[in-house]
Amino acid sequence: MKLFEPGTLGSLELPNRIVKSAMSEAVCTADGRVTDAMLRMYSRWARGGAGLLITGLAYVQPDGRENLSDLGVSDDIHIEGLRALAEAVHHHGSRIAVQLNHSGGQCFADRIESKPVGPSARRNWAMNVKCRALDEPEILRLITDFGDAAYRAQQAGIDAVQVHAAHGWLVNQFLTPRTNKRRDAWGGSTENRARFMLAIIAEIHRRCGPDYPVLVKLNIDDGGPLRGGIDLKLGIAYARLLDQAGVAALEVSGGTGESYFGLYTCRGDLPVEPSRRMLDKDGRLFAKALKPFIRPLRAAIHPKTRLVEHYWEHAATHVRAACSIPIMLVGGIRRRSEMERVLADGVADYISLGRPLVRQPGLPRLLAAGATDTDSEAQCVSCNRCLVEVGMGAPLKCHYKPQHHAASLRAV
Numbered sequence: 001m002k003l004f005e006p007g008t009l010g011s012l013e014l015p016n017r018i019v020k021s022a023m024s025e026a027v028c029t030a031d032g033r034v035t036d037a038m039l040r041m042y043s044r045w046a047r048g049g050a051g052l053l054i055t056g057l058a059y060v061q062p063d064g065r066e067n068l069s070d071l072g073v074s075d076d077i078h079i080e081g082l083r084a085l086a087e088a089v090h091h092h093g094s095r096i097a098v099q100l101n102h103s104g105g106q107c108f109a110d111r112i113e114s115k116p117v118g119p120s121a122r123r124n125w126a127m128n129v130k131c132r133a134l135d136e137p138e139i140l141r142l143i144t145d146f147g148d149a150a151y152r153a154q155q156a157g158i159d160a161v162q163v164h165a166a167h168g169w170l171v172n173q174f175l176t177p178r179t180n181k182r183r184d185a186w187g188g189s190t191e192n193r194a195r196f197m198l199a200i201i202a203e204i205h206r207r208c209g210p211d212y213p214v215l216v217k218l219n220i221d222d223g224g225p226l227r228g229g230i231d232l233k234l235g236i237a238y239a240r241l242l243d244q245a246g247v248a249a250l251e252v253s254g255g256t257g258e259s260y261f262g263l264y265t266c267r268g269d270l271p272v273e274p275s276r277r278m279l280d281k282d283g284r285l286f287a288k289a290l291k292p293f294i295r296p297l298r299a300a301i302h303p304k305t306r307l308v309e310h311y312w313e314h315a316a317t318h319v320r321a322a323c324s325i326p327i328m329l330v331g332g333i334r335r336r337s338e339m340e341r342v343l344a345d346g347v348a349d350y351i352s353l354g355r356p357l358v359r360q361p362g363l364p365r366l367l368a369a370g371a372t373d374t375d376s377e378a379q380c381v382s383c384n385r386c387l388v389e390v391g392m393g394a395p396l397k398c399h400y401k402p403q404h405h406a407a408s409l410r411a412v
């Protein structure tokens with residue numbers, strides 16, 4: 001299998017094996033509609049040559065948003081903008097999937113109208129947010145809302161949806177023993193904790209038809225330092241259930257907001273100055289108390305969160321051995337030779353890139369043009385400024401400056 005060989009995800013044909021991984025764009029209107037800035041962003045990525053573009057997390061209920069400028073799929077008012085988005089991407093020959101999400105108990109409480117919810121009542125220590133437990137009618141309502149959202153995407157000409165079951169958001173909260181302490185049909189055993197995710201997939205299939213491709217981004221490892229998260233064994237058990245459920249592809253990932261502030265997911269640097277600004281902006285006592293500790297914290301977590309190339313490959317290898325779902329490998333993939341090797345070894349069927357495409361939206365075309373050895377390495381240095389800035393609600397873009405990086409490397 002080669003990087004620029006066409007691929008299929010169920011009924012969906014893709015021009016090549018490069019996927020733009022989901023990244024919050026933070027450029028939509030306050031009611032979740034697509035803007036011209038979003039259309040420009042996606043036209044650039046489509047022109048850049050990635051075969052499939054997955055949007056950043058798009059909320060299925062307004063109170064499931066992360067940012068106030070996130071994409072919405074919770075209402076029919078969103079369909080028109082989604083249609084324009086699909087057309088803009090198709091115009092350049094790429095395909096597009098919308099990532100369906102609800103933040104649950106991992107949210108900024110001041111950005112939503114109601115009390116945060118989760119499978120069980122608990123405090124999220126990274127966000128310093130306490131959520132209440134969902135009751136059964138609310139869970140059933142959420143499942144319907146995921147199905148409705150997928151149907152809207154399909155009506156708008158979006159090629160596929162990706163259910164976000166990773167990174168500490170609501171579906172992941174149901175899957176994780178640490179956050180799901182329920183003793184009813186929605187918790188207590190692997191099958192019960194998976195019930196919410198599987199019911200969402202079944203509902204999407206029911207609403208959109210069995211041929212509409214449903215992708216899933218799944219945590220195979222929630223990461224430390226808290227105990228009781230998903231580990232490799234449990235992650236593989238969930239992957240097997242997804243295989244039986246007929247999902248079109250699995251994007252293998254890990255980490256939550258509570259595992260090293262999201263940096264287990266996005267390995268690389270913890271940028272000190274933007275993180276301080278984020279804490280300043282936050283205004284809560286908790287944030288103020290944390291501010292003097294950013295530098296020591298950064299040094300302490302560095303061994304767990306520093307960039308290692310293709311850091312989910314080990315997990316993907318185990319998933320590959322356990323089930324037959326097409327796999328997208330994400331996380332720290334930076335060199336063309338490694339992309340080709342991962343595909344040739346059969347570890348994954350697709351190469352999913354996040355931050356490298358923020359810095360170089362045209363990277364896939366560069367690679368396709370047979371760029372020289374030096375050009376074929378992504379220029380992204382994983383400084384993670386894009387991540388922290390988006391967390392503060394700023395539009396997604398590359399904030400890298402060489403002087404930042406030199407200073408930050410000296411400090412670690």
Ligand SMILES: Cc1cc2nc3c(=O)[nH]c(=O)nc-3n(C[C@H](O)[C@H](O)[C@H](O)COP(=O)(O)O)c2cc1C
Pocket residue numbers: 021022023024055056057099164166167217253265266267330331332333352353354355356386387388390396
């Ligand atoms: C600014 C930013 C926003 C992100 N937003 C999302 C998101 O909305 N949904 C998601 O599943 N992952 C999100 N991620 C994680 C990426 O999809 C990807 O898994 C991660 O960056 C690792 O891949 P990379 O090393 O190629 O960047 C985000 C990452 C960044 C840097």
